Amino acid sequence: MDSYLAKILSLHPERAAPALLGCRLIRHFDGQKAIVKIVETESYHESDAASHSHKGQTKRSKTMFGPAGYLYVYFTYGMHYCCNIVTGPAGEGSAVLIRAVEPIAGTELLERNRVTKSAVDLTNGPAKLCQALNIDLALNGHDLSQPPISLEPARPLPASKIVTTKRIGITKEADKLWRFYIKDNPFVSRTK
């Protein structure tokens, strides 16, 4: 794996999450590929009561305790999948939730997976992007250096382009400023 990317992924999720903004996910579909840019992330760590890893390793959270650079996919609300990138050293339960992405190439491949009324609706939420990228539990634990989904680094964004806020949709530890998004990007899920 790219050494710069490996360095980002080795960080504590509070630092890895903003560093992953701008990085790309490449999703292969039958020899064709779609490329998306990560525009919104959240940090989760075992020290944090809102994290699936907080109460120790379980069948669901097992992937979070593995090595960095793997995909952690979970199912929630009876119908939705969300995907995370595992960070930090193996044995530590930490990951970065991908909350929104911007399609860069192969948008038509994503549109096959998800019907929408507007362009931003395709990928401007964690469950939406999983549907568009066709990510489900079968990809839990997938190595992101390999197809059919891989992660590519980007140059770090200037601090002026990164907005830091409270996380969304949680009740515990709701005051932590562990959500990060690219300023003025139209695909960010919720701007206040």
Add this chain to the structure above:
DNA sequence: CGGCAGATACGCT
């Protein structure tokens, strides 16, 4: 465009 209810099933106590 903003707020709210309903859908729906799995992990964990």
Add this chain to the structure above:
DNA sequence: GCGTATCTGCCGT
């Protein structure tokens, strides 16, 4: 049993 790292549609401005 119960709560959930969400989305959608439907209602009101």
